Amino acid sequence: MSHIATHQPLWSIARIALVIFALLYSASTSLSHSNIESRVLDILKSFNKVDPTKVSLNVYFLNDLGLDSLDMVEVVMAIKEEFSVEIPNKNADEIKSTV
Amino acid sequence: MPSFPTRRSGLQQEVVNFYRECFRAARVKPAQNRPHFYSFIRSQFREHDLKKHDFATIEYLLRRGKRQLETYRERSIDDIHM
Numbered sequence: 001m002s003h004i005a006t007h008q009p010l011w012s013i014a015r016i017a018l019v020i021f022a023l024l025y026s027a028s029t030s031l032s033h034s035n036i037e038s039r040v041l042d043i044l045k046s047f048n049k050v051d052p053t054k055v056s057l058n059v060y061f062l063n064d065l066g067l068d069s070l071d072m073v074e075v076v077m078a079i080k081e082e083f084s085v086e087i088p089n090k091n092a093d094e095i096k097s098t099v
Numbered sequence: 100m101p102s103f104p105t106r107r108s109g110l111q112q113e114v115v116n117f118y119r120e121c122f123r124a125a126r127v128k129p130a131q132n133r134p135h136f137y138s139f140i141r142s143q144f145r146e147h148d149l150k151k152h153d154f155a156t157i158e159y160l161l162r163r164g165k166r167q168l169e170t171y172r173e174r175s176i177d178d179i180h181m
Contacts, residue, residue: 069107069111069115070114070115070118070141070144070145073115073118073119073122074122074137077119077122077123
């Protein structure tokens with residue numbers, strides 16, 4: 001198992017929305033960036049463990065919402081289902097925040 | 100200032116991957132029963148009060164969990180009650 005030190009990016013809803021927007025841009029012209037952002041926000045808010053009043057575009061999953069790596073699996077799966085996109089597992093595992 | 104996530108060990112990654120595999124398997128179950136399976140998976144993973152270095156127990160639980168998954172994957176099992 002390699003343990004190469006790499007810089008792991010911190011994710012936010014804004015960044016996830018950008019990635020999804022880029023992935024879907026060619027497929028759908030009706031999808032706006034802010035539409036993606038609000039749908040991701042809604043996914044987070046609908047999680048039992050999450051306090052919906054704390055959810056914002058710049059909130060960090062781990063530090064602010066108290067979600068752990070198992071919760072992140074569920075969040076990413078919900079996002080993938082919502083937008084019908086494939087986020088490679090390697091990137092999915094790096095998604096640690098909503099910023 | 101948010102803290103950078105620490106690098107995950109291979110074993111931690113195995114647990115995360117297995118968690119994902121369990122949820123993917125639950126997605127195949129009848130839609131109205133999926134939440135039952137999701138609750139079951141969450142409780143199975145979280146009920147153990149484990150330390151990160153408790154490798155033997157973690158590995159044992161992973162092996163046991165994978166056997167359980169193969170059982171629950173059976174199409175004849177379409178709901179679960181806790």
